[in-house]
Amino acid sequence: MRKTRFAVFSFLLSAMIALTACSGGNGASSSESPSASGTASKTAAGGDATKIVFWTFQELHQKYYEEMANRWNKQHPDKPIELEGSTFPYDDVHNKLLVALQTGVGAPDMADIEISKFANYLKGTPQLAPLNDIVEPELGNLVKSRFDIYAKDGNYYGIDYHVGAAVIYYNKEILDKAGVNPDDIKTWDDYKAAGKAVLEKAGVPMTTIETTEHWSLWPLIAQQDGDFLGKDGGVTLDSETNIKTLQYLQDLVKEKIAVPTPGGFHHSEEYWAFMNQGGAASIWMPMWYMGRFIDNMPELKGKMVIKPMPAWTAGGARSAGMGGTGTVITQQSKVQDVAKEFLAFAKLSKEGNIALWTELGFDPIRSEVWTLPELNQPNKFTEYFGDGIFTMLSQIKDEIKPVNIGEKTPAIIDAVKRSAMFRTINDLEDPAKVLKEVADEVR
Numbered sequence: 394m395r396k397t398r399f400a401v402f403s404f405l406l407s408a409m410i411a412l413t414a415c416s417g418g419n420g421a422s423s424s425e426s427p428s429a430s431g432t433a434s435k436t437a438a439g440g441d442a443t444k445i446v447f448w449t450f451q452e453l454h455q456k457y458y459e460e461m462a463n464r465w466n467k468q469h470p471d472k473p474i475e476l477e478g479s480t481f482p483y484d485d486v487h488n489k490l491l492v493a494l495q496t497g498v499g500a501p502d503m504a505d506i507e508i509s510k511f512a513n514y515l516k517g518t519p520q521l522a523p524l525n526d527i528v529e530p531e532l533g534n535l536v537k538s539r540f541d542i543y544a545k546d547g548n549y550y551g552i553d554y555h556v557g558a559a560v561i562y563y564n565k566e567i568l569d570k571a572g573v574n575p576d577d578i579k580t581w582d583d584y585k586a587a588g589k590a591v592l593e594k595a596g597v598p599m600t601t602i603e604t605t606e607h608w609s610l611w612p613l614i615a616q617q618d619g620d621f622l623g624k625d626g627g628v629t630l631d632s633e634t635n636i637k638t639l640q641y642l643q644d645l646v647k648e649k650i651a652v653p654t655p656g657g658f659h660h661s662e663e664y665w666a667f668m669n670q671g672g673a674a675s676i677w678m679p680m681w682y683m684g685r686f687i688d689n690m691p692e693l694k695g696k697m698v699i700k701p702m703p704a705w706t707a708g709g710a711r712s713a714g715m716g717g718t719g720t721v722i723t724q725q726s727k728v729q730d731v732a733k734e735f736l737a738f739a740k741l742s743k744e745g746n747i748a749l750w751t752e753l754g755f756d757p758i759r760s761e762v763w764t765l766p767e768l769n770q771p772n773k774f775t776e777y778f779g780d781g782i783f784t785m786l787s788q789i790k791d792e793i794k795p796v797n798i799g800e801k802t803p804a805i806i807d808a809v810k811r812s813a814m815f816r817t818i819n820d821l822e823d824p825a826k827v828l829k830e831v832a833d834e835v836r
Contacts, residue, residue, distance in 0.1 A: 441473065442466075442473040442474055442475040443472065443473070443474045443475065443728050443731045444474070444475045444477060444728070445462075445474050445475070445476050445477070445502045445503060445728060445731065445732050445735060446477045446479075446501040446502045446503070447476060447477065447478045447479070447501060447502065447503040447504065448478075448479055448481060448486050448489070448490060448501045448503075448504040448505065449478065449479070449480050449481075449486065449504070449505040449718075450480065450481060450482065450483040450485075450486045450487070450505060450507065451480065451505065451718070452480045453684070453753060454480075454505055454554065454718065455478040455479070455480050456752075457554075457739075457748070457749075457752050457753055458476055458478055458503075458739060459476060459478060460748070460752060461735075461738065461739040461745065461748065462474055462475075462476040462735070464738075464744070464748075465735055465738055465739075472731070474731065474735055476735075479501075483507070486504070486505075487506065487507070487510045487513075490504050490506070490514075491513060491514065493723075493725070494514065494520040494521075494723065494724075494725075495520075497520075497725065498725075499725075500520075500723040500724075500725040500726070501723065501726075502722060502723065502726035502727075502728055502729075502732045503720060503721065503722055503723075503726075503732055503736065504720070504721055504723065505718045505719070505720055505721075506551060506718065506719050506720075506721055507717075507718050508542060508716060508717040508718065508719065508798065508802075509802055509803055509806040509807075510803055511542070511543060511551060511719055511798065511802070512798060512799060512800045512801070512802045512803055513803055514550075514721070515545045515550065515800075516800065519545060519548075519550055520723060520724045520725070521550045521551075521721045521722065521723060521724060522550075522721070522722040522723065522724055522726070522729050522733070523548040523549065523550065524548075524549045524550060524551070524552060524722065524733065524736070525547075525548060525549055526733065527733050527734075527736065527737040527741060528540060528549045528552070528741070529549075531737075531741050531759070534759050534760075534761050535741070535758050535759055535760070536556050536714075536758050536759075536760050536793070538714060538793075538795035539553045539555075539556055539557075539714060539717065539758050540552070540553075540758075541795065542717065542719075542795070542796070542798040543719040543721075543798075550719070550721055551719020551720060551721050552719060552720050552736060552740045552741065552758075553717045553718065553719055553720075553740075553758055554681075554717070554718055554720075554740070554749060554753065554755050554758075555679075555680065555681050555717070555749065555753075555755035555756050555757065555758065556680070556714055556756045556757070556758055556760070556793060557679040557680065557681060557714045557715045557716045557717055557756070558679060558680050558712045558713075558714060558715075558756050558786060558789065558793050559612035559615075559616075559677060559678070559679050559680075559702055559712050559713045559714075559715045559793075560677065560678070560679070560680055560699050560700065560701060560702060560712065560785075560786075561675055561676070561677040561699070561700050561701070561702050561703070562675060562676050562677070562678065562682070562686070562697050562698070562699055563575045563674065563675045563697065563698050563699075563700060564671065564673070564674050564675065564693065564696050564697060565696060565697070565698050566671070566696045567591060567595050567597060567671060567674040568587075568591065568595075568674055570594060570595045571587075571590045571591040571593075571594040571595040571674075572590065572594065573587045573590055573591060575698060575700050576700070578700075578703055579703060579704065579707065580703050580704055580705065580706065580707065580709075581613075581641065581703045581704070581705055583703060584599070584703045585644075585645065585650060587599065588600070588645065588650035588651070588674075589648070589650060591650075591674045592649060592650055595674065597671065597672060597673055597674060598649065598650060598651055598652045598672075598673050598674070599645070599650045599651060599673065599674050599675055600645070600650070600651045600673050600674065600675045600676055600677070601651060601652055601653070601654040601655070601659070601664065601667075601672075601673050601676060602642050602645065602646060602651050602652070602653060602654060602814075602818045603653075603654045603657065603658045603659060603814060603818075604653045604654060604657045604658075604814050604815045604818045604819045605657035605658050605810055605811075605814065605815060606657070606658035606659065606660075606810055606814065607806055607809045607810055607814065608658075608659060608677075608678055608679075608715065608716075609642060609654075609677070609814070609818075610635075610638065610639060610642065610809065610813075610814065611713070611715060611796070611809075612677060612679075612702065612712070612713040612715050613638050613641075613642075613677075613702075613705075614634060614635055614638050615713035615714075615715075615794045615795070615796050616702065616704070616705060616709065616710045616711070616712070616713050616794055617634050617638070617705055617709075617710075618634075618794065619632060619634035619635055619638070620796055620797045621635075621796075621797075621802075621805045621806070621809065622797045622798070622799045622801055622802060622805060623797060624797055625799075626797075626799030626800060626801060628801060628805060628832050628835050628836050629832075630805060630808075630809070630813075630828050630831060630832040630835070631825070631828040631829045631831075631832040631833075635828055636824050636825045636828055639813075639817055639824040639827075639828065640824045640825075642817075642818065643817050643818060643821060643824055646818055646821070647821065651673075652673070653818050653819050655667040655672070657815075659676065659678060659682070659685075660685065665685075665689040665690055668690050668693065669690050669691070669692040669693065670692070677702055678715075679714075679715040679716050680699075680754075680755065680756040680786070681716065681753075681754070681755050681756075683699075683754045683774055683777075683778065684753065684754045686777060686778075687754075687773060687774070687777050694776070694777045695777070695779075697777070697778055698778065698779060699778050699782055699785060700785065701785065701788070701789045701792075710792040710793075710794050711789050711792045712789045712792050712793045712794065713793060713794040713795075713796065714793050714794065714795055714796065715796070720736060720740065722736065740758070741758075741759065742759075743759065743761075743762055743765075745759075746758065746759035746762045747762055747765065747767045747768065750762075750767075750768050751767070751770075751772060754773075754774045756783075756786060760790060763783045763786060763787050763790070764783070764787060768783045769781075769783060769784075801835060804835050805835050808831045808834060808835050809831070812827070812831050812834075813827055813828060813831045
């Protein structure tokens with residue numbers, strides 16, 4: 394039996410290594426190939442360019458780095474780069490990268506790792522290059538908590554695209570019909586009361602609660618200095634704070650103030666169709682969700698406004714840093730120095746952080762740029778949501794609570810998505826019972 398298992402493992406490992414070597418970020422035609430690939434600035438860079446291979450799971454991220462590579466080459470004609478980017482399906486790129494790092498063969502120079510997967514790459518001795526030499530000189534200008542989540546033993550291994558401040562998106566057209574002013578909603582009790590008015594007068598639910606994702610729960614917990622894991626990495630999913638918060642969400646559903654999210658999560662086609670038809674009056678998600686509105690809910694343009702999340706108590710925190718994707722440089726890279734310079738230019742510089750907003754609609758990790766004129770210029774985001782987005786964000790800058798990331802993060806996030814949310818929001822099981830069972834499972 395042991396030999397059989399070893400043989401199967403060896404076969405699978407060999408196959409994955411072969412896949413890594415064959416695709417090479419060049420977009421082969423098999424089903425395993427990247428969904429998008431391209432080379433930035435090859436012509437501008439010429440034959441003397443330093444080639445940087447980049448893997449991601451989000452095509453917008455690839456396009457961003459290609460744009461920044463073009464800018465880099467215009468500003469650094471003496472040391473041009475040739476960026477070869479590839480976009481793979483989410484699970485594929487994380488598995489492919491992990492195998493490449495574990496075997497020491499086939500890793501790219503740079504790669505994106507989503508926050509809920511990042512702990513898998515920090516186990517043992519990380520096969521990622523420490524980024525302290527480019528991060529620490531700028532740390533005073535940066536939102537430090539967004540670097541701590543990608544750190545181990547004093548080393549920073551990833552650089553995020555955004556702060557991911559959780560905010561609430563209101564459909565003002567629906568609220569007006571119900572006689573509700575979003576600026577009067579200060580606490581979650583106020584929110585519940587407003588939801589009752591919306592249900593009664595506008596005939597639609599105030600919001601939707603995810604049953605197969607964690608975004609409806611995690612920011613509300615983090616606002617209260619709670620979390621799925623403690624600072625020591627121990628499982629705290631079944632804490633009193635978490636039980637109380639999940640009970641609040643379930644009560645919204647029981648009272649029809651909220652409904653389970655069509656399609657299960659806020660990135661489903663069913664949900665976008667539901668919202669385009671005026672299905673619910675609000676949703677809380679991170680700032681990076683703005684792009685989902687623009688791309689998938691065009692009928693809501695001019696109707697949505699962005700506000701701070703309600704606090705749990707008067708004067709309490711009104712946001713939390715949610716989600717994230719850390720760009721890493723691998724130890725296998727032969728061009729680490731150039732890759733670090735480029736990464737710092739794209740994500741740590743003032744120009745890069747302005748571009749993170751103008752190109753992607755993200756709240757930049759260099760918070761000093763939030764007050765710059767460039768972040769208040771008209772663009773597709775202000776056309777959709779209105780002006781004053783960063784004026785609002787600056788008001789809650791010191792209220793954006795961090796989250797704890799540890800080795801059990803991938804397992805706990807998976808368990809919340811797979812079990813806890815569906816059982817409590819869809820099946821209406823007792824939150825205390827469910828969270829205890831799920832927490833014990835992960836423990």
